[in-house]
Amino acid sequence: MSGAIIAIDGPAGSGKSTVARTLADALGWSFLDTGAMYRAVTVEALSRGVDVNDAGALAQLATSVVLTTTPRVTVNGRDVEDEIRTETINRAVSAVAANADVRRAMVRRQREWAAAQSAGTVVEGRDITTVVFPHATLKIYLTASLEERSRRRGDEDPASVARRDEVDSTRETSPLRRAEGATVIDTTGRTVEEVVGEIIECLNTQRSR
Numbered sequence: 484m485s486g487a488i489i490a491i492d493g494p495a496g497s498g499k500s501t502v503a504r505t506l507a508d509a510l511g512w513s514f515l516d517t518g519a520m521y522r523a524v525t526v527e528a529l530s531r532g533v534d535v536n537d538a539g540a541l542a543q544l545a546t547s548v549v550l551t552t553t554p555r556v557t558v559n560g561r562d563v564e565d566e567i568r569t570e571t572i573n574r575a576v577s578a579v580a581a582n583a584d585v586r587r588a589m590v591r592r593q594r595e596w597a598a599a600q601s602a603g604t605v606v607e608g609r610d611i612t613t614v615v616f617p618h619a620t621l622k623i624y625l626t627a628s629l630e631e632r633s634r635r636r637g638d639e640d641p642a643s644v645a646r647r648d649e650v651d652s653t654r655e656t657s658p659l660r661r662a663e664g665a666t667v668i669d670t671t672g673r674t675v676e677e678v679v680g681e682i683i684e685c686l687n688t689q690r691s692r
């Protein structure tokens with residue numbers, strides 16, 4: 484299945500990471516969590532004392548760092564798997580993800596990564612169906628109620644989740660939006676297995692066309 488790509492976008496807490504990972508396992512495909520890449524760049528910026536609002540310095544850092552996401556998230560050889568999920572990074576990552584040069588560098592890496600895989604790939608993020616792989620084999624937009632999404636994010640205040648949604652979907656560069664041709668799946672009250680099963684059905688339908 485070299486070349487086949489399932490692209491998944493959706494807001495925080497919609498179930499993207501868990502669904503994408505489980506789906507990739509079920510299909511025997513590779514999986515890429517692109518949010519982890521923006522988070523890893525943020526970790527490196529903060530640890531080097533680079534101001535996340537200094538567009539030029541950030542862009543330079545994003546093009547030069549060595550990043551891996553599997554089996555562990557590393558930046559310049561340092562394991563940052565745990566650090567990328569801290570509150571400090573949650574707060575700083577939006578500014579990094581809003582930087583157009585950082586995005587260009589990440590998009591290029593994401594395309595190169597997919598092209599290097601021997602099996603199909605499942606890629607999840609915010610701009611995967613719209614910018615990175617608009618011609619993916621299958622495009623999925625996951626969503627869920629605000630209440631359920633805040634619960635999934637460790638009971639994060641719904642107002643804080645809503646604020647991040649607002650930032651992600653109204654930013655100038657590659658805002659989160661439903662791509663044309665994307666299948667929308669509401670994951671509220673549904674198990675991971677149910678959602679993965681529905682996506683595999685969509686994939687089979689797509690292939691039999």
Ligand code: DC
Nearest residue numbers: 517518519521576577580608609610
């Ligand atoms: O999915 P996540 O919470 O790990 O994403 C972290 C941040 O990166 C979040 O602010 C959205 C942003 N992001 C993005 O802008 N584009 C992507 N493809 C993936 C994540």
